[in-house]
Amino acid sequence: MSVTRVLLGVLIVVVGGHGLVTARQSQQRQSQIKPLALVGGSLIDGTGGPPVRNSVVLIRGNRIEKVGTITSLPVPGGYDPISTDGMTVVPGLWDMHVHLIYSGHPNTGYWFKYASQFENVTIPVAAEQMLMAGVTSVRDLAAPAQAILTVKKRIAEGTLPGPTLYVAGPALTGNRTATLTPQFMAISSEPDARAKARQLIDAGVDVIKMFNLEQMSPDERRAIVAEAHSRGLKVVAHGITDTDIRLGLESGVDDFQHLGWATPEFPPDIVTAIRARVRAGPPLYWTPTVGANGLLNLPYLATRPEFVDDPAGFRGLPAELVDDVRNGWAAYQPGAVDPNTATNVKRRIAQLQALGVILVFGTDEGSVGQLPSQSTWMDADLWVRELGIDPMTVIRKMTSDAARAMGADRETGTISEGKYADVIAVRGDPLRHIDALREPKIVIKHGRRHK
Numbered sequence: 001m002s003v004t005r006v007l008l009g010v011l012i013v014v015v016g017g018h019g020l021v022t023a024r025q026s027q028q029r030q031s032q033i034k035p036l037a038l039v040g041g042s043l044i045d046g047t048g049g050p051p052v053r054n055s056v057v058l059i060r061g062n063r064i065e066k067v068g069t070i071t072s073l074p075v076p077g078g079y080d081p082i083s084t085d086g087m088t089v090v091p092g093l094w095d096m097h098v099h100l101i102y103s104g105h106p107n108t109g110y111w112f113k114y115a116s117q118f119e120n121v122t123i124p125v126a127a128e129q130m131l132m133a134g135v136t137s138v139r140d141l142a143a144p145a146q147a148i149l150t151v152k153k154r155i156a157e158g159t160l161p162g163p164t165l166y167v168a169g170p171a172l173t174g175n176r177t178a179t180l181t182p183q184f185m186a187i188s189s190e191p192d193a194r195a196k197a198r199q200l201i202d203a204g205v206d207v208i209k210m211f212n213l214e215q216m217s218p219d220e221r222r223a224i225v226a227e228a229h230s231r232g233l234k235v236v237a238h239g240i241t242d243t244d245i246r247l248g249l250e251s252g253v254d255d256f257q258h259l260g261w262a263t264p265e266f267p268p269d270i271v272t273a274i275r276a277r278v279r280a281g282p283p284l285y286w287t288p289t290v291g292a293n294g295l296l297n298l299p300y301l302a303t304r305p306e307f308v309d310d311p312a313g314f315r316g317l318p319a320e321l322v323d324d325v326r327n328g329w330a331a332y333q334p335g336a337v338d339p340n341t342a343t344n345v346k347r348r349i350a351q352l353q354a355l356g357v358i359l360v361f362g363t364d365e366g367s368v369g370q371l372p373s374q375s376t377w378m379d380a381d382l383w384v385r386e387l388g389i390d391p392m393t394v395i396r397k398m399t400s401d402a403a404r405a406m407g408a409d410r411e412t413g414t415i416s417e418g419k420y421a422d423v424i425a426v427r428g429d430p431l432r433h434i435d436a437l438r439e440p441k442i443v444i445k446h447g448r449r450h451k
């Protein structure tokens, strides 16, 4: 029996037993919170519908109770009124590609010297920073299983502040070298691939990530996808190189991550394969992470490293780790920037849209230059300013569309009666200036006000 299997087994027992008591405590805490009324702001409810002026949002317990305007919905007695005058009320934001274990250090392999602090330090710190930045749900795509699943549980119980976590745990990889860091889990055969996927799903992951598809056999790839789909989970994989994309489509991957930019367009055979897949279904998703991985943020940051010095980006992180990230940046030598990057990214995004691929909002938070307090609004800004996508669509991508892609849209993603009260309010109008999302004045998650 592998070490990972033992760890996962222990984890299920420990987390499962512990959850009963604290879930009840958290319910009690929730029922003691006074109902809230957000009054006066412009409401963008996440559906893409026009803003509602002078809105009223009533929140009771962890749910949205009623939504109206100051004329249609007078605030009943007993509510804690919160003025949102001058603000825009928006559903809590989503980020569908984060790495809470990293803290923006340029060398992710090196960062594993802190692996023993992931569970109690780096993941909780990044999670709280993201929550305070208005992000109430994230999908974490690659972390050691025990660390990320434990934090997921603690946040769900209300014992740690953070966004609702949807997690992949370790990525299943075809890389069989002995020195894998624990955000990966190597598979050795088709039955092993199936067994490892099952282990992760039994342990409570929400999505399966595949890595190094070119180092897996076709049977291994298909086994992982079949196992995930049989349990209702989607499979994500990189979509950077043409090989990534060809193998991913062949294996039935649901959601590609990242975007290549070597050439302005996808080659004709890939265009044909994507078109056939979109026609036949299931839907094909793509999370292009347009800021990260040498794309649209890095050329900017590489010439302005002082931006990374902002102490707000490191709030909660022990001094030793802060120094280490800063030293990493000081020594960081970004590769030469291809002058065609922006043009190629835009062209490829336009191709995906024309082919009917569903774009998913995710930032690669935690990777180099993508600090937890900044990466979400910065990528929203890139979607609007660089990709030319209208702000209402971008906000929908960051809310209801993300919830739907995660299969959580019945519970969250819009400001609608009965859904979880994941609500933020920002000063000004993000439809005019998307960077209004930058520093929310109010952050409420599951009915609890954090800011």
Ligand SMILES: [Zn+2]
Pocket: 097, 098, 099, 141, 364, 367
């Ligand atoms: Zn990533």
